[in-house]
Amino acid sequence: MKLEVIVTVIVALCLYSLVYIAYNYNIKESQSAYEDNFLNYSNDGSAVKDDSNSYSDSKNSPNGSSPGSTSLSSSETQNNPTDISLIFSSENHKFSSDEYGALPWTFSPDLHCKPKSFNFTDIEIQYFWNYKNYDKCKVDVLxxxxxxxxxxxxxxxxxxxxxxxxxxxxxxxxxxxxxxxxxxxxxxxxxxxxxxxxxxxxxxxxFVFNRYKKNIEDNAKTRSLKYSNSTRPLTVILLVFDSVSRGNAYRSWPKVKDFLTKNITQKPFSENFSFYDFANAAIPDMHTLDNMPQILYGMTLSQTEAILKSSVPTSSKFLDLQKKAIWKFFSELGYVTMVAHDDVFDYLPKFAGKEILVDHVFTNFWKACLAVYGFHNHNAKQRCAGDKDSHYFSFDYTSQFIRNYSKSNKFAYVHSNAGHETSGNIKTVDKDLYEFLVSTLEFYNKNNGDLVLMILSDHGIYFPRLQYDIRGFYDTRIPMTFMIMNKEMEKNLKAKEVLEYNQYQLLSRFDINLALKDVAYYPHKNLAEEDYEKFKKDYPVSDVVSIFREKIKNERKCEDIKVPNFSCTCKNFEEVFISGSNEKIIIENLISLAKQYIEIHKTSGDCKSIETWKIKKALKFETMSLKDGRDTFYDISFEVQNNKVINAKAIVYTDEKKNKEGSKLPTKTYPGIVFYMEKTNLYMQISHLEIEGNNKDEICLE
Structure with a gap:
């Protein structure tokens, strides 16, 4: 009998362990699949299956393939898109107006890196984003x-x-x-x-509650008195929306856009508040982990990794690292501090750890939502928690926090993942964010202290169809960077002219960190110039400024602020040096695709193939790092027989990415080739071809 009991217990423990391991594996796989790169999303937001089996070798292609390449064709897996998604321009763009917001485009002509702003038509917005229109969250029983x-x-x-x-x-x-x-x-x-x-x-x-604690307020005031006896409180709110570009914020939030660009300039808010839109912010890469350490710690990701040395998120090393966190900086100056984050995955903990050293943390609620409502912060669907969208509770908790500690200096970092998907959940934020902004400004309009409210994103979001349009690069690489502050504080800091100027300058994530440190001293008679210069020496870049205090220099370049070339919005198309071995491989494959394209689209039975060719122009534009697919645009013009000139455009990225993503164009219309270069299997797909001297739709060589 004892033996049977022991066996039963052992079996039960084994089954429990298997279930636990499977659950954790599922969570980790989900996290790996969704984390920040969006390479497994189709345009409708659903996960895409590997469709590589739908491809077959085109061994009977009349034009053949380049050596070492595989020419591909397939059945149509998506509707044949129009050329609105295919024609990118390699000309130097003239960004003559702000197509997104309402900034007067009046920056210095000597500015090395000028701000970018593209327009999308309503048809293009529907085609590229194809967002759903979600209704108000509903329940059965009131x-x-x-x-x-x-x-x-x-x-x-x-x-x-x-x-x-x-x-x-x-x-x-x-x-x-x-x-x-x-x-x-x-x-x-x-x-x-x-x-x-x-x-x-x-x-x-x-229902959510920020619980006021008198001992927290008393301790903060004690710390504050070490610096000054100021009684006018300052509130600094860092409101971060993951994966929301500047363009997508303005497209997705019409009520918020009107409020920021119109309502703040009218009564009752115009007398007391200013709005700033930093239209030329730069990012190091398309990942939260590359961006947020620079904003929150003033450090690069590699710097944090060197300190943590692959420690588990519960390690004490994370607590030591948090001594450099921006919330710790505010806390030491006598601020009540708060962090709210709706992430159920171990993603931010990779550099922040699991335990956050602030007075109020609000994050467990969303882990309960995963069990109760069935959504998490990477779901490509509307995220309803009962009769409200899940992001509402971040705003509600923050509103309670600023009112509970209305007489204290306070800092809040609120990170929302409402835009971390492609189905259109981001549009549900508009109403709730608008109401949060109105209620917050109304509260501070009643002389409840000073306010700095930064509304930021870490980066934009990658949409597969936009990978064939150069506007997609700029749209995803220019993050939302908005700020509201009260005018009395703005005047006391003598910051208006500097802030207006910096809206157009190349802004780094380190600048934001230093600006937060600078403004933290405002209740304590401001940060001394000597101390400010000392702070500047703590950064891994020599060119860093507080946007409240210094004008960013016109000659600033991406390399000055640790933004790599593939992520740099300052660059233009670069010349391809065709004598190099890799460049020859690229050109040979593109010529092969051009032959196939002409064969597919020829407008006459007498059309000939390309017989001879000579390169006239070869340009490239890199948009992704190798780890994210090495996406690169190529724009090549070459002369063929009878002095005809062909202009061809193509995109190259890793073959692995092509299979994961399923976002390539239909290969019956736009032929593609797999080839080997730089120890990597790459995929090239032609996206546009025209023959100079022919009518636009005439694809024929005589």
């Missing part, structure tokens, strides 16, 4: 609620007695989802930061 900081009473319209779930465990970034235990009685309510109330299986409501 309810009545009386909610205060000390009590909560829920009455379900279906007559059911509500069940409750609360959670008081320590707030930690990342980790596994929180499985709710529903109870008839609401327990430990004063100590929980959220409550979920269930009237039916499809009607579960959520």
């Amino acid at each position: 309810y009545e609620a009386e909610v205060t900081q000390s009590t909560i009473s829920i009455k379900c319209d279906n007559g059911a007695s509500p069940e409750y779930f609360t959670d008081t465990r320590p707030e930690r970034l990342g980790g596994l989802k929180i499985i709710p235990k529903w109870q008839k009685e609401l327990k430990d309510y004063p100590n929980t930061q959220y409550v979920m109330a269930k009237c039916s299986s499809n009607s579960i409501y959520s």
